[in-house]
Every structure is written in structure tokens, then in C-alpha cells.
Amino acid sequence: MVNANxxxxxxxxxxxxxxxxxxxxxxTWLKSSRLINKKESEGTVIVGLPNNFAxxxxxxxxxxxxxxxxxxxxxxxxxxxxIVERQPQPDLIKTKKGDQPETFAEIEKQKPLIELKIDSETxxxxxxxxxxxxxxxxxxxxxAAVTAVIKDVGKKYNPLFIYGGVGLGKTHLLQATxxxxxxxxxxxxxxxxxxxxxxxxxxLWGIRNNKMDDIKKRYRNTDVLIIDDIQFxxxxxxxxxxxxxxxxxxxxxxxxxxxxxxxxxxxxxxxxERLRSRFEGGMIADISYPDYExxxxxxxxxxxxxxxxxxxxxxxxxxxxxxxxxxxxxxxxNKVVFYQDIKKDKINAQKLEEIVNEVVRVNTKNISxxxxxxxxxEFFEISPADMMAKCKKKEVVEPRQITMYLLREMLNSSYxxxxxxxxxxxxxxxxxxxxxxxxxxxxxxxxNQKIILIKEMINKSA
Amino acid sequence: MRLIILxxxxxxxxRSIGGGIGDNSNLPILxxxxxxxxxxxxxxxxxxxxxxxxxxxxxxxxxxGSLTVPxxxxxxxxxxxxxxxxxxxxxxxxxxIKTDNYEATVQGLNPEDFPIIPKINNVDKxxxxxxEIFKNALLKIINxxxxxxxxxxxxxxxxxxxxxxxxxxxxxxxxxxxxxISADQFKSNFEEGFETILPLKTIxxxxxxxSNEGDLSIFISQNQALFKTNELEIISRLIDGKFPDYQxxxxxxxxxxLVVNKxxxxxxxxxxxxxSGRVNEVKLKIGENKxxxxxxxxxxxxxxxxxxxxxxTSGDNLIISxxxxxxxxxxxxxxxxEVILGLNGxxxxxxxxxxxxxxxxxxxxxxxx
Numbered sequence: 001m002v003n004a005n006x007x008x009x010x011x012x013x014x015x016x017x018x019x020x021x022x023x024x025x026x027x028t029w030l031k032s033s034r035l036i037n038k039k040e041s042e043g044t045v046i047v048g049l050p051n052n053f054a055x056x057x058x059x060x061x062x063x064x065x066x067x068x069x070x071x072x073x074x075x076x077x078x079x080x081x082x083i084v085e086r087q088p089q090p091d092l093i094k095t096k097k098g099d100q101p102e103t104f105a106e107i108e109k110q111k112p113l114i115e116l117k118i119d120s121e122t123x124x125x126x127x128x129x130x131x132x133x134x135x136x137x138x139x140x141x142x143x144a145a146v147t148a149v150i151k152d153v154g155k156k157y158n159p160l161f162i163y164g165g166v167g168l169g170k171t172h173l174l175q176a177t178x179x180x181x182x183x184x185x186x187x188x189x190x191x192x193x194x195x196x197x198x199x200x201x202x203x204l205w206g207i208r209n210n211k212m213d214d215i216k217k218r219y220r221n222t223d224v225l226i227i228d229d230i231q232f233x234x235x236x237x238x239x240x241x242x243x244x245x246x247x248x249x250x251x252x253x254x255x256x257x258x259x260x261x262x263x264x265x266x267x268x269x270x271x272x273e274r275l276r277s278r279f280e281g282g283m284i285a286d287i288s289y290p291d292y293e294x295x296x297x298x299x300x301x302x303x304x305x306x307x308x309x310x311x312x313x314x315x316x317x318x319x320x321x322x323x324x325x326x327x328x329x330x331x332x333x334n335k336v337v338f339y340q341d342i343k344k345d346k347i348n349a350q351k352l353e354e355i356v357n358e359v360v361r362v363n364t365k366n367i368s369x370x371x372x373x374x375x376x377x378e379f380f381e382i383s384p385a386d387m388m389a390k391c392k393k394k395e396v397v398e399p400r401q402i403t404m405y406l407l408r409e410m411l412n413s414s415y416x417x418x419x420x421x422x423x424x425x426x427x428x429x430x431x432x433x434x435x436x437x438x439x440x441x442x443x444x445x446x447x448n449q450k451i452i453l454i455k456e457m458i459n460k461s462a
Numbered sequence: 463m464r465l466i467i468l469x470x471x472x473x474x475x476x477r478s479i480g481g482g483i484g485d486n487s488n489l490p491i492l493x494x495x496x497x498x499x500x501x502x503x504x505x506x507x508x509x510x511x512x513x514x515x516x517x518x519x520x521x522x523x524x525x526x527g528s529l530t531v532p533x534x535x536x537x538x539x540x541x542x543x544x545x546x547x548x549x550x551x552x553x554x555x556x557x558x559i560k561t562d563n564y565e566a567t568v569q570g571l572n573p574e575d576f577p578i579i580p581k582i583n584n585v586d587k588x589x590x591x592x593x594e595i596f597k598n599a600l601l602k603i604i605n606x607x608x609x610x611x612x613x614x615x616x617x618x619x620x621x622x623x624x625x626x627x628x629x630x631x632x633x634x635x636x637x638x639x640x641x642x643i644s645a646d647q648f649k650s651n652f653e654e655g656f657e658t659i660l661p662l663k664t665i666x667x668x669x670x671x672x673s674n675e676g677d678l679s680i681f682i683s684q685n686q687a688l689f690k691t692n693e694l695e696i697i698s699r700l701i702d703g704k705f706p707d708y709q710x711x712x713x714x715x716x717x718x719x720l721v722v723n724k725x726x727x728x729x730x731x732x733x734x735x736x737x738s739g740r741v742n743e744v745k746l747k748i749g750e751n752k753x754x755x756x757x758x759x760x761x762x763x764x765x766x767x768x769x770x771x772x773x774x775t776s777g778d779n780l781i782i783s784x785x786x787x788x789x790x791x792x793x794x795x796x797x798x799x800e801v802i803l804g805l806n807g808x809x810x811x812x813x814x815x816x817x818x819x820x821x822x823x824x825x826x827x828x829x830x831x
Contacts, residue, residue, distance in 0.1 A: 022491070024488045024489050025489070027488045028486065028488045028489045028511070051512075051614070051683065051685075051699055052580035052699065053509065053511045053514075053577050053578070053579075053580060054511075055580065056577075056578040056579070056580045057577055057578055060578055084684075084685050126612045126617060183611055183612075225761050257629060307739060307740065309762045
């Protein structure tokens with residue numbers, strides 16, 4: 001706790017000096033100063049300053065002030081020494097906007113001689129930038145939230161919780177936020193990005209090697225903590241507990257916490273209530289499926305970045321076919337470009353369909369109709385018998401329709417056979433249910449969440 | 463303060479220190495120039511808190527003192543004055559400029575508020591080198607440095623002193639240039655080798671203001687460097703960070719090596735790159751007929767072109783793509799009539815070498831095929 005004392009002491013000194021000198025002077029010379037060390041025995045304190053200019057100036061002009069107010073607070077101090085602390089400096093040359101010789105995207109294809117490494121301190125990959133994040137109606141809330149956070153770190157939306165399905169750009173947005181904070185605040189703010197798996201592994205390592213303190217320090221000593229895929233810590237009690245404490249420490253000190261998950265906090269299973277309520281205490285923003293225009297914009301940018309010659313028509317086709325996953329969108333685009341390169345020919349609709357099916361192939365495990373019916377029943381806590389029965393209560397109708405939809409979507413069963421399995425219903429009833437659910441899925445996010453969860457449960461149980 | 467200075471001397475002083483003007487909205491005084499007298503010299507200084515430039519001009523000092531005025535106004539006035547002798551004197555914090563038929567008062571600030579320019583602490587250790595040699599070496603690598611927000615450690619040039627040579631290296635991670643200066647071209651009393659990184663802006667100022675005549679003394683301390691000639695002092699911070707370890711990407715031998723006329727190659731590249739679009743991609747091909755290098759580029763929407771260039775070559779056939787701009791940058795740093803191009807297949811870094819200067823090379827990565 002020695003460090004905290006030094007910080008408090010120095011904050012006191014700065015507070016006193018701030019009213020005695022002009023604001024520009026204070027901002028220029030003392031704002032990034034720090035009390036580094038105190039040698040109790042000699043009564044010496046060491047003040048770190050960002051550059052030689054500040055050192056000369058402070059030493060010559062403010063020494064008396066500093067020594068005076070230090071002694072007011074701690075009479076054992078007799079000597080003040082000044083050193084230049086090595087730290088990243090602000091930019092020297094400003095690149096003009098619109099005059100950037102090469103954007104990152106353009107040089108993507110060029111092989112770097114020295115790879116851009118993932119920053120070991122922050123774990124951030126510089127490849128992700130806010131500039132390359134395409135904003136559409138599906139993600140504008142999340143985007144607005146992170147821009148607000150960047151402007152006002154730790155104060156405005158804390159914690160920020162972003163959720164959305166697989167491959168919709170959560171990681172991109174999170175990493176870009178970290179990178180942006182790093183560059184806006186010129187490394188003055190410590191950013192740490194981890195996946196929840198990394199967090200978990202660190203915990204395990206700490207427990208096994210009796211180094212929990214190191215781990216705690218690492219996580220609690222940061223100004224912005226970004227955790228990706230937080231849902232994975234659900235059910236891991238010790239990790240959850242540790243995260244809970246880390247969360248509290250950071251939160252109380254006004255440090256920014258940003259999390260992402262594939263579902264809303266309320267929908268994360270087996271997570272402790274106290275943690276859930278904390279997640280819900282800040283800002284929750286969702287990223288949903290991109291609309292057609294956004295998908296097309298993503299494809300266009302991607303094609304442009306890589307200078308791929310591809311017809312607008314083909315892009316439109318892809319945007320039309322792949323609806324639920326940006327990663328798949330890019331996968332299809334890659335394949336189409338590859339196909340065109342090899343065949344030296346423009347792609348046609350039929351071939352495109354094949355490629356889409358290849359990439360978007362669903363993970364077909366051996367799932368039986370019974371699995372689906374059983375899982376839906378479990379989820380809604382109704383018995384399969386109820387589902388088969390002629391009952392038309394609302395509590396039963398919705399699960400029944402969802403079952404029909406899932407049987408159609410996951411197993412590709414025929415409408416008559418679905419009707420047969422669910423209490424000998426007519427195939428038109430089934431068709432109605434399927435169209436209704438697939439329509440509502442796009443409008444009703446609660447329903448969408450439910451279905452995602454059920455699908456996951458089915459996949460797990462099979 | 464009161465002094466008389468010759469028009470030309472004053473203009474030269476202002477030209478030299480202009481690059482040090484700061485752009486810090488917190489501290490408006492950084493837009494000012496400090497004029498002070500010391501030991502019969504008139505010193506003009508500017509600083510942006512990253513580097514400071516001071517120019518020692520001679521003139522007749524009638525009364526010692528110091529003052530600070532905005533650089534912009536002051537240099538506009540001086541730039542338009544034609545009379546040979548100019549008198550500068552202070553009236554409180556203001557500056558009075560007088561010639562035979564002109565008089566101006568420029569509002570100034572308290573010179574006490576001007577930042578104190580730091581001194582370097584170990585002045586007895588230094589490297590002394592001909593200004594022209596040092597500047598030419600910097601010119602050979604500066605093309606490879608490009609400002610990057612992501613990686614501050616390559617926003618400058620590696621200055622590596624190793625007793626029997628001085629090595630300068632610049633890179634933007636896509637290409638890299640290295641220049642060695644052998645010990646017979648400089649004097650030094652540093653007993654140990656060291657490495658540090660000079661900021662790009664400092665290099666640009668050295669190239670801009672230091673004249674080719676005379677010697678340059680370089681003083682280095684833990685976090686700052688001083689470049690000193692008879693009239694000029696540039697003191698700069700050093701970049702804190704570790705320059706990337708690049709030795710492993712420098713190719714040692716080549717599967718294909720070719721010698722080509724530099725001007726012809728540059729012309730061919732400029733011409734063929736017309737069809738190369740935004741990434742400036744041009745392809746180089748050495749086929750069965752080894753007497754020629756084929757350079758071509760194509761764009762589906764625009765068209766294509768080919769250029770055949772006579773070369774001397776040995777080794778494997780290949781087709782390799784480059785960013786044309788990077789290739790041209792490499793050629794620009796070269797004064798020779800011919801260049802050597804060393805290649806190792808279409809996926810490995812290539813090297814440009816000079817037949818005459820063994821102390822320089824330029825490595826660049828190909829565009830992935």
C-alpha cells in the first residue's frame with residue numbers, strides 16, 4: 001500500500017500547487033508527474049517527470065512550492081529529487097486527415113517484414129480499429145456506447161456489456177475500443193484485454209502455483225479491463241468469485257469494465273445472481289444480425305480492401321444468401337473470389353448457392369426429433385405429452401410452434417412428418433408455425449435468445 | 463536588451479530555428495522565439511518540448527538581455543525587410559524593430575516564462591563527424607521511415623554506435639534500410655557501444671537546417687541527444703522503446719541476383735505502375751530469356767502494360783510482385799548508375815544493393831501472391 005500513499009501524498013501536493021500557478025503551466029509541466037519513491041531514512045522523495053523540459057522547469061521554478069507543500073503534509077521529507085521517467089511521448093508529427101499515405105487495409109496484402117505483434121501488455125491486436133468497424137442499424141447502439149466510453153472512460157457507461165450472436169463483430173468492437181483508448185490517451189490509461197478463457201487459465205495458474213496475488217495485482221492494476229466471451233465463466237465457481245471481487249475493486253475505483261457475451265446477462269445460465277445484477281447495472285447494448293445494407297457494405301469494404309474484382313451483383317447475391325454471421329459472409333466472399341481466380345470466370349447464381357451451402361453447413365450431429373421435442377419441453381417446463389395434445393393454451397402453443405420451427409430448420413423434416421410427430425397435426429398448421437417463428441425471430445429479440453439457447457441445449461444433449 | 467544585427471544573419475537564424483516552433487495549445491509561449499544575449503553571442507531559440515533548436519548569431523550587442531515574441535509575426539517582418547542593418551531592442555516585454563526608415567513594436571511575453579532548454583549532462587563524451595557524411599547517411603535511410611501511431615519505436619531511426627562503426631537503420635515494417643558509417647569517417651571517445659532511437663522529426667530538422675560544411679558533434683545521454691555545429695544546437699528527446707530485432711529478416715544470399723541500370727529501372731517502374739491501382743502492385747518476371755527483366759502491371763478495369771529491360775542475371779527464374787512505391791524509394795536512396803537486386807523466390811524479402819557502397823542496403827517485402 002506504499003504506492004497508494006505516495007499517490008495520495010502527490011495528489012495533495014498537486015492540489016495545492018494547482019491553485020498557485022496558471023492552468024496552462026500546470027497542465028504542461030505537472031499533469032503527468034508522479035511521486036516515484038520515498039526513502040524514509042534520508043527523507044528523500046523522487047519525483048518523475050515526463051521529459052527533460054519539464055524536469056528543468058519544475059526544478060528551477062516550482063521546487064520551493066513542491067518542497068513546501070510536501071513538508072506541510074509530511075515533515076520528514078527534506079530533499080526532493082527530479083528524474084525523467086521513461087514513458088511514451090505524445091506524437092511528434094501529425095498526419096493530416098485524408099492524407100494518409102496508406103491505410104491499413106491497403107497494405108494488408110503487402111507482407112510486413114516485421115510482423116505487427118499483439119501488444120504483450122494489453123493483449124490487443126492492432127489490426128482491429130474502429131475505423132474498419134462498419135456501423136449499421138444492428139450495431140449502432142453498441143457502437144455509440146463504446147464511443148461514449150472512449151470519451152469518458154470509467155464514468156459514463158460502467159460496466160459496458162455488449163452481447164450478440166457468433167461472428168457479428170463483438171471481438172472486433174471490443175479490441176478496437178481498447179486500441180482507440182490506447183491511442184486517444186497516449187498510453188496514459190492502462191488497457192487490458194483478455195478472453196474469459198485466458199482469465200480462467202490465469203486463475204488456475206495462480207491457484208496451482210500459489211501466485212494468486214500476482215494475478216490479482218495484474219487484473220486490478222488496470223484502468224480498462226476488457227473481457228471477451230464472459231459467458232464462459234458461468235459455473236466456474238472460483239473464477240466467478242475472483243471475477244466478482246476484481247469487478248468490485250475496479251468498479252469502486254471508477255475503472256472501466258467492458259464485457260461481451262453471446263447472450264444478455266439475464267440469459268447466461270448458472271451465473272451467480274450477484275454477478276448478474278452487476279452486469280446489468282451499467283449499459284447493456286446488443287449487436288443483432290446485420291441488415292441487408294450493412295452486409296452489403298461489409299462485403300464492399302472487404303472487396304475494396306483486398307482489391308478484389310467482383311461484380312456488385314455477386315456481392316448482392318452473397319449479402320442476400322448469408323444473413324446471420326459476418327464471419328461466414330467473409331468466408332463466402334473469400335471462396336467466391338478464389339473460384340473466380342481459378343476459373344477466370346464470373347460466378348453464377350447456382351455456383352454461389354453451392355458455395356454458400358458449403359460454408360454455412362450446419363453442424364449436423366445425430367439429432368433426433370425426440371431430442372428436439374424433449375429439450376423444448378424441458379426449456380419451457382412442459383411435458384412432451386402436452387405438446388402432442390390438442391391443447392391451445394398460450395403456454396403450450398408457443399413451445400409447440402418453436403418445436404415445429406426447429407424440426408424444420410435443424411432436421412429438415414417435411415411438414416407432414418412434423419405434423420405427424422406432434423399429435424397428428426395438419427401440415428398447413430406446421431407451415432404456419434414455421435413462417436410465423438421465422439418472421440418473429442427477426443423482430444423479437446427475446447424469442448431469438450430463447451431459440452439460440454434451445455439450439456445450444458439440443459446440440460449439447462445430442 | 464539592445465543589439466544590431468545584419469539582415470542576412472537574422473534571416474538565416476530564423477530559417478534555422480523555425481522548425482522548432484511548438485503547437486501546444488496549453489502553452490502559447492511555445493509559438494514564440496526566445497532571443498537572448500550570452501558571451502557576446504546572440505542566441506535565437508525555439509522549442510516544442512520534444513526538441514529545441516538554438517542558433518548562435520553574431521552581431522553588435524549594445525545592452526545584454528532577453529525577450530520573447532511570436533515567431534510568425536517576427537519572421538514575416540524580417541522576411542520583408544531589405545535594409546542591411548536591423549536594430550532589436552526591448553521595451554518592457556515588447557520588441558522594438560528599427561531600421562533607417564522602419565519601426566515596429568511586437569508584443570512579447572515575459573522571457574522568464576519561456577521553457578528552460580535542458581542541458582546534456584555528459585558533454586565530455588561525443589561523436590564528431592563531417593556534417594555532410596552524417597546527412598548523406600540519414601538521407602539513405604529516411605525514405606523507409608514512416609510515421610505510425612501504433613508503433614512509436616519505429617517512428618525514428620536506430621542509432622547504433624559500435625565503436626568501430628556507426629549504424630543507422632530505418633523501417634516502417636514493410637521495408638528497411640541500413641547504412642553503416644565506418645570508424646575512419648568519424649571520431650569518438652565513447653568507450654562502449656550503445657543503441658538509441660532518434661525521432662523522425664529530429665532527423666528531418668537535422669537534414670533541413672544543418673549545412674553540409676563543417677563538422678557535427680553528437681552528444682548522447684540517457685534520454686536526450688544534442689547535435690551541435692558552430693552555429694546550431696538541436697537538442698532532442700530520444701524514443702523510448704526497443705527497435706525491432708531485424709537481423710533475421712535481412713537475407714544473406716540470393717537465389718536470383720540481377721544487375722540493372724538504375725535510371726532505366728526507375729523509369730520502367732514509373733511507366734508500368736500506371737496500371738497498378740491503389741496498392742501500387744507491379745510484377746517483375748525473369749523468364750527463359752535471361753537477358754531481360756519483364757516488368758508489368760494490369761488492372762481489370764483499366765488495361766495492362768509490359769516493359770522489357772535489359773539486365774545481367776544469374777540464378778532462378780521467378781515472378782515477384784512489389785509495391786512500386788517501395789521499390790522506387792529504395793532506388794531513390796542510391797547514387798550509383800547500376801543497382802543490384804537480390805531475390806529469393808516470390809515470398810521472401812528482396813534486397814536492393816549498391817555495387818559501390820557495401821555499407822548500405824534496402825530490404826523490402828514482396829506483395830503476397
